[in-house]
Amino acid sequence: MINQSSYRKSFIESSIYTARIYGFDGLDLSVGPSISINLTNLGTLFDEWRVAIASDSKKSGKSQLLLVMSARYSPAQHPVTYPIGIMKRTLDWIHLIAYDYHVPAEFNFTGAHAALYGPSNWANTDEWIMDWLRGGLSASKLVLGLPFHGYAWRLVNPNEKAIGAPSSGPYVTRDGSMGYKSIKSFIKGYGYGAAAVYNSTYVMNLFVFGSAWINFDDVESIKAKISYAKENNLSGYSVFQLSNDDNWILSRAGRLSVKISIFHFILLILMKHWTRDVSIAFE
Template identity: 30%
Template sequence: MASSASPVVVKAGYWFFGPDLNRQIAEIPSELFTHLYAGFAVVNSDTGGVTFPPEYEEQFQTFPDTVRVRNPSVKTLLSIGGDGTDLSAVVASSDKRKNLITESIDLAKKFHFDGLDLCWLYPSKADQEGPFASLLNEWRSALDLDFAETTQAANKLLLTAAVFHHPGIPDKDGSITFNYLNPAIITAVNVKLDWINVLAIDFYSPSNSPEQTGPVHAWRNPREQNRCGSEGIKKWIDGGIAANKLVLGLPFYGYEWILTNPSSLSGFFAPARAASELPMAYRDILDEFLRGTYETVYDSQYYAVYSHKINGDQWIGYDDGLCIFGKVREAIDLKLGGYFAWRVGADDNYWTLSRSASNAVRDNAINNPSEITEESTIDKSIMVGDHQQKSDQNTRTSTTSTTTSTTTSTTTTADTSTHTASINICNIL
């Protein structure tokens, strides 16, 4: 069985070793999180063995104790796999699965992790569905056996998995190649896992939308309903996964395009070409992209933001504090298990996005959403990037709407900022 009851709301974040190491692990504001993931342990495709990447071995080993300095109650999980890791050969073999399970548990216990996470991005064939379910079942059985031998509740390891934003993973032609709603997987998720982390991200990126911009990590999308987080969550729930088993992914990065006709078309779905297929961290967007004169538009219908250079052709779509706050409130309303940041180290110097998410659930909002009022919600100063803090406190105006879609438009130069807004995310200002 899954481990003891989860907290009222999961407030998690992934720390990627590699991209995040230009920041110190000790800097992570672990007081804003209930769970922190260290990613990613390496799997040997020939044996199923699990090890830390050699170049980051010491950082992995000390991660749990380091983040507990600021928050002794934070739980740490070792995430296995990560982007670009093909686990198909390991998952298909019972012997390799056994090695993966045994060695991952040994690593977690030796270095004081509180749980394990399977981050297979992503399964791609229907014949992988059965072995995937088998891995989850066998992993939980091994954890239960280990717990029975230790007899200490504090030592019972959590087990989670990162999954695609929709329960069906499509091929390039749109046909479903792997379905998480296989009955065996549904049972494994609901019974064997503590929760799944739904990567509600990358609905529009230079790789899947090379000729036009888009609401990169849209929560809703009336134009293309299937390309948004809310529709994916709905399909998970309609497919039989308990809502409280779903933890919503919050992206801390964006993507850049070059506009084709910047003087006439500069919004979502504007003609454009890819500037780069690589994601840009939120802090880099603030530090590198949003310098000089630019316009930023927030659309509450999508919970999405874009910025483009005035008299220029650079365009970038991303999530800011308003988007993050709104998505977490949606997760609360849907009674999801919580949220996770993908990835914590991409936040800005003020941890704007991490604070926005955490403040959306403070005051026990997950159980008492009606108590969220203007007096008990998030400070304006951490809703947007540090480059706008002072000016937005003075110039932001807002009204509340629950039925209409509106936009925020910001024009910023090196010295001035004007911001007007009409938004629909429940009295956040």
């Protein structure tokens, strides 16, 4: 689509039309980890899109639609390869999909799927964010993605439990993915005393019992990541997805971490309850 001007024009016009018809606040383009995408033309798309959004606003008398990009981590696609200059002037912010780095359907050893920190040979959010900043992008353009889900691996040897332990594949579900609520229920099923542990080195929570090895973000991880986002002057954070929460446990942890008033927090949830993810900006 992005390689031909006529396709870009059609896409831009239809996206703006759809956003206006359904009363959306903006548009979010998800850019997957592909080495085949023409990043020069991606910059052209953003330029043309921003011009069209401004024109639409002038004609309709409405506020300009937000223009956002969601980016996934990819070792083959370093942040500096993106058209940073164009992105800085055309995008309102960039959603960092800071999870699903390491999943049981793709690797035969356990790993942290949403590590904030880690060795240089492990995908981790801090290293990725620093790459964006070194590439020239402002921290105020970045929104940190927080996962309300985790992954379950089946250990080859129950006695080998460390990160990087051999795995025979996903556990519990077909691809190993589990929502936070399902993970907490699964742990409770093992009876009194069964509990996950917090790993501050990677900023992750881990439950290991028998052949089950489950990595996810609990309250400690969510709070630590929000603190990190604030300390590094990021624009805010987003969550995926609210329906995975367990009685608002993680959502409350996020609210308390940024000291949002309970009124505005409830209002935000009511406004967004039909969506799969929510973004919160720091004041």
